[in-house]
Amino acid sequence: MRPIGIVSILREQTPAPDRSFNFLMAAAGNNTGNLLFTHAVWEHLPGPKERIGFQFDPDKVNATCRAVVFPAANWFGAHVDLADFADRVERLDVPVTMIGLGAQDHDFTGKVDVPEGTLRFVRAVAERSRSISVRGTYTRDILARHGFRDVTVTGCPSLYQPLQPDAERRLLENAKSTLGPTLLHSTRFSARYRAFVDTPSIHLDLYRYAYRTRSDLLFQSELEEISLLVEAAKKPDIDDALIATLLDLYGAASWEELQAYLHNSARVFFDIPAWTQAMTGYGRAYGTRLHATIMALNSGVPALLVHHDSRTREVCEFADLPSLKASRAALDEDAISKSITRADFGKFLKTRGRNQETYRAFLADNGLL
Incomplete structure (x- = not known):
């Protein structure tokens, strides 16, 4: 054939x-x-x-x-x-x-x-x-x-990727648990687009909240941060102007402190098995990335997507993904936990x-x- x-x-x-x-x-x-x-x-x-x-x-x-x-x-x-x-x-x-x-x-x-x-x-x-x-x-x-x-x-x-073993039970039972760290994720491409830092958004708030609380943070398209985390040739130059923008973006006091945070708490994956395995170490996931949310749910990790455009909203509505709109998202540990606790993961699984x-x-x- x-x-x-x-x-x-x-x-x-x-x-x-x-x-x-x-x-x-x-x-x-x-x-x-x-x-x-x-x-x-x-x-x-x-x-x-x-x-x-x-x-x-x-x-x-x-x-x-x-x-x-x-x-x-x-x-x-x-x-x-x-x-x-x-x-x-x-x-x-x-x-x-x-x-x-x-x-x-x-x-x-x-x-x-x-x-x-x-x-x-x-x-x-x-x-x-x-x-x-x-x-x-x-x-x-x-x-x-x-x-x-x-x-x-x-x-x-x-x-419709196969759920990880026991994922359904873990989703339903762990939704109300406070155990395990939270994996946060936000949406941005290159930090050279200065307007991102100067414009209020849930995305900017998530980066700053992650840094302030030293929470684990998943990267998917953030070129500069990813370049600091992976082995590769011909990485992009990070000049003084870009460093200043990144410090403003995260609300960091120094480049040394920000680099230490990224090396200790940031995550990026270029293959699905490694990403799936890493998710088992988290108690919940929260943020604006659609596929980060789906990966967490498929892995049995309670997750909630903050939808912010037509692309994310329509998938949430069709799939009954646990979600809330960006204007209702509050960024503190208690609010995140409560949002996930209130989510209907049983409805998501049935619709799936x-x-x-x-x-x-x-x-x-x-x-x-």
């Missing part, structure tokens, strides 16, 4: 002194959260598979693969033009399936300006598949406004089971099972 060609980032990698930092991050799509849904899609598809990369040759794929799969992200928005994907998919003769497409809209207004290249890409996929998998009803409705109606709401494929059936039916309908 010919393999399924998967258009994805690397599933995992190991940081090394001879590997450039830019390659390390780029191979994870500049956000290690991408590893979670990518890994999930690879695990969910049986039979032979091969990674064909983002610059795949359509003629070669037509000759060697039986189908093409795109593990998708929040690609339906003004921030990205996927004309190159459109050019390639339009030349494919094999079935093409997109899994987990999301719309990106900060204000949840439904007014999403989508570049023509992205519309062409989605149209080309739609013409080669039974339906398109999307992360929530919000994305479904936005796609419908652009004429795409063969859509299945599945949520993110990372939701029902949605997983929809997801598997989607895969089967597209000839992938």
Whole structure:
């Protein structure tokens, strides 16, 4: 049987002194959260598979693969033009399936300006598949406004990674426990974007709270901090101006103190098994990262997501992820514990089971099972 060609980032990698930092991050799509849904899609598809990369040759794929799969992200928005994907998919003769497409809209207004290249890409996929998998009803409705109606709401494929042993029992029993450390997570890319520090947000508050309480902090896309934690060549320069910004960002008194905190309490993972194993040491997880929350829940760790845009909100609503909106988030130990204690993890697990059936039916309908 010919393999399924998967258009994805690397599933995992190991940081090394001879590997450039830019390659390390780029191979994870500049956000290690991408590893979670990518890994999930690879695990969910049986039979032979091969990674064909983002610059795949359509003629070669037509000759060697039986189908093409795109593990998708929040690609339906003004921030990205996927004309190159459109050019390639339009030349494919094999079935093409997109899994987990999301719309990106900060204000949840439904007014999403989508570049023509992205519309062409989605149209080309739609013409080669039974339906398109999307992360929530919000994305479904936005796609419908652009004429795409063969859509299945599945949520993110990372939701359906196998639960760790005894995860359901631990979620239900440990939700009311105060034992174990808290893993915090927030959302940011490069600290060179000074406006992040100068603009009040739940994201900024989380970084400062984590540092103030010396809590463990998970990184996924924070380039400067990650560069301090991993072995890699050609790391980005951290000059005096950037140090000053980082000190302001965390509310730290000195660069030495901030570096010590990061080396002692920060975490970053470039492979899913290591990330999963590390989660077993935590009592709870809290913050604005969708995939950090899903990883915790799949590992049996009570977690709550602070949703802050259309992408995070729609998955919370569809999957019944324990969550609250950013304007209601209070950052102190008691408030975090109470928010998690009040969360309905039983409802999440029940909804997960029902949605997983929809997801598997989607895969089967597209000839992938």
